[in-house]
Amino acid sequence: MSTDTLHIDTASRIFGDHCDKALLDAAEAGEFPQALCQVLADNGFLQLAMHDSGFALADAFAVIRIAGRHALPVPLAEIMLANRWLNQTDALATVGLAAGEKITAAPWATQAKLVVGVSELGADAIVVRVGDVEQGANLAGESRDQVAATASEPLACGSDEPYELLALARTVQTAGALERVLELSLDYAGEREQFGRPISKFQAIQHNLAVLAAEVAAAVRAGDAAAAALGTPRQRVEIAAAKARVGEAAGVVAEIAHQVHGAMGFTHEHRLHHFTRRAWAWRDEFGNDVFWRRELGAHIASVGADAVWDFIATRG
Amino acid sequence: MLQFDQVELPAAAEALRAQVREFLREQAAQLPRPNSDFGSGHDPEFSARVGAKGWIGMTWPKEYGGGERSFFERYVVTEELLAAGAPVGAHWIADRQSGALILRYGTEAQKQQYVPPITRGESFFSIGMSEPNSGSDLASVRTTAQRTADGWLVNGTKLWSTDAHRNHHMIALVRTEPLGDNRHAGLSQLVIDLRNDGAEIRPIKNISGHEDFNEVVFADVLIPEDRVVGEPGNGWQQVTSELAYERSGPERFLSAYRVFVELVRLVGDTPAPHEADAIGRIASHLMTLRRMSISVAGMLEEGKSPEVEAALVKELGNNFEKLVPEIARMAAPLAAESTDFRRAFTDTLLGSPAFTIRGGTREILRGVIARGLGLR
Known part of the structure; x- marks a missing residue:
């Protein structure tokens, strides 16, 4: 990973300045955040994963985690990776799942000229020119459209495994969202008073927040480890472990956070749900916990009991 | 954060x-x-x-x-x-x-x-912290050491001291001054010679049937003046720093490791989907915990005192150690003839209640983490 963290600081500032509740609500209501997308383009974020960007791929994933922290309503990971594989930034391109003649679950296909379709089966990807679009959304209200192609051709992604990289993107996005959920929960517990004192002073709440914080720490560490394994022979198994671990954390963290927030956090007016709903949605995109656990488990079984420790202890 | x-x-x-x-x-x-x-x-x-x-x-x-x-x-x-x-x-x-x-x-x-x-x-050393009426509330220890012309006169009982019947020494947390307003004051740590000082050591059988931990009774046990570690009265601060060493290592998530290995062996190289799921789930936790523990080793190497981070790794690690046999039993039939898996499972499960008690209970650790989060 680059020791230069300027891109992280810049991302935190820009994402934080723009991602207010009004923008998130508007995006979830179907309004594409054009102005923000232009800011991201102007600051080079959409090109960050390209081969000639001057950044390591892990740097792009560090920014994607920041995007998760802010529930960035632009599909930054998909745009970054589409630009990487298409080696272009002229037209807005995103990524969905290849499904026969169509592509499904593509964010903001209405805005895109090109959509990349990836498959869990391996490196084969396609790129399509966008025809009719049937708009849809995931449970977080994020755009997930179905695309009919006017033209389609195979897309060579070099040594990349597209589905893996998208799974890693969701992993670090989720870790970022969970970090924000922890912050919101700590703030709320400190502000909300019942029985004459902040609820953070009650041991039951403290213990729940401790569990929440531990799961968040595990999620962040798992995501970082997987990003650090990019380009190594361990990439696939590390992403598998991280996606599974973060998926498990997401459920625990969202559940406790909503319990701590009480009815307030159940309102649309509160911003908590922008992060919890995304964590709930992202854990099931590009392979849920079980998909990746089976992948990892089958690999370990093939390694065998006598070599399993060597597998576990191979990398710090 | x-x-x-x-x-x-x-x-x-x-x-x-x-x-x-x-x-x-x-x-x-x-x-x-x-x-x-x-x-x-x-x-x-x-x-x-x-x-x-x-x-x-x-x-x-x-x-x-x-x-x-x-x-x-x-x-x-x-x-x-x-x-x-x-x-x-x-x-x-x-x-x-x-x-x-x-x-x-x-x-x-x-x-x-x-x-x-x-x-x-x-x-070899044993820990002398807990007592019959002092567990998580460690500052309430009642064992006393009274300074005399001939040395320290120790009276009281230490409990759950693992291997005290096999080891040479115990570092005992004792009260050397009467309890005052500050309950953390007046505590000291003494080195006890378990074989020669005259403490009475009684092994206690645990639910596995093993005798590993002990009751250690001090009845007018006189020990030399030079056995106090550090300043008399500084015991609370010392014991707290001792606990930080106790909480972050790989022993806090590897206690059930053998169950995992034997599950992999039992399942073989072509696992059914639910078997691969179980192995993958255990591994996803294990790989992450190991990285977190190495992160804490890095903090120690930098001279930091990662008490909160260590407590967090122990909290996650101990829960994982208890989760491993629960995941494994769903993936592998235990009714089969005696196998290495069955032995590892049985031994680990019977030992598992201790995982979230020894070295600081789950409840104490969550309190430490909450303090680190600024909640108390």
Whole structure:
């Protein structure tokens, strides 16, 4: 990973300045955040994963985690990776799942000229020119459209495994969202008073927040480890472990956070749900916990009991 | 916010890993235990061999027999020994906390007397913290040491002292001044010679049927003046720092490791989907916990005191240790004839209640984490 963290600081500032509740609500209501997308383009974020960007791929994933922290309503990971594989930034391109003649679950296909379709089966990807679009959304209200192609051709992604990289993107996005959920929960517990004192002073709440914080720490560490394994022979198994671990954390963290927030956090007016709903949605995109656990488990079984420790202890 | 940095083990630590594995291959006859729990294999001869390799007191000054090596190197040796199921229990406490405590707070004479034999794997320590009425509320200990012309006169009872009936010494937390307004004041730590001072040691059978922990009764036990570690009255601060060493290591998530390995063996190389799921789930936790523990080793190496981070790793790690047999039993039929898996499962499950009690209960750890989050 680059020791230069300027891109992280810049991302935190820009994402934080723009991602207010009004923008998130508007995006979830179907309004594409054009102005923000232009800011991201102007600051080079959409090109960050390209081969000639001057950044390591892990740097792009560090920014994607920041995007998760802010529930960035632009599909930054998909745009970054589409630009990487298409080696272009002229037209807005995103990524969905290849499904026969169509592509499904593509964010903001209405805005895109090109959509990349990836498959869990391996490196084969396609790129399509966008025809009719049937708009849809995931449970977080994020755009997930179905695309009919006017033209389609195979897309060579070099040594990349597209589905893996998208799974890693969701992993670090989720870790970022969970970090924000922890912050919101700590703030709320400190502000909300019942029985004459902040609820953070009650041991039951403290213990729940401790569990929440531990799961968040595990999620962040798992995501970082997987990003650090990019380009190594361990990439696939590390992403598998991280996606599974973060998926498990997401459920625990969202559940406790909503319990701590009480009815307030159940309102649309509160911003908590922008992060919890995304964590709930992202854990099931590009392979849920079980998909990746089976992948990892089958690999370990093939390694065998006598070599399993060597597998576990191979990398710090 | 709590942060666990991405840390790669340095090359020196990885080079050491190969040496530990070579050693373990030579010791294979000592390793057929049914579990990987740090506390359940007490073998003085094995500990002496580990000491001869220079793998006890690895981070301590050479002057006292230590290795002046990094916390990363210590981490690697520790995890390799545990994963192999090596019987490390005899020297474990001395290596992990007692020796470090004496080096930090002890007199020059104490360092010279106690530390070199620890590093040789010849001197073994037990913990003397809990009492019949003092567990998580450690500051409430009632064992007293009264200063007399001939030394300290100790009265009271220590409880749950693992291997006190096998080890040489105990570091006991005792009250040396009457309880005042500040309950953390007036506590001190004394080195007890378990074999010669006249303490009465009674093993207590646990739910596995093993006798590992003990009740240690002091009835007018007189010990020499020079056995107090650090300043009399400073015991609370010392014991708190001792607990930080106790909480972050790989022994806090590897106690059930053997169940995982035997599950992999039982399932074979073509697992059914639910079997692969179980193995993958365990591995996803294990790989993450290991990275977090290495992050804490990095904090220790930088001279930090990661008490909160250590508590967090122990909280997650202990829960994981309890989760492993629960996941495994759903994936593998236990009714089958006696297998290595069944032995590992049974032994680990019966030991599992201790995982979230020893070294600080789950409830205490969550309190430490909450304090670190600024909630109390």
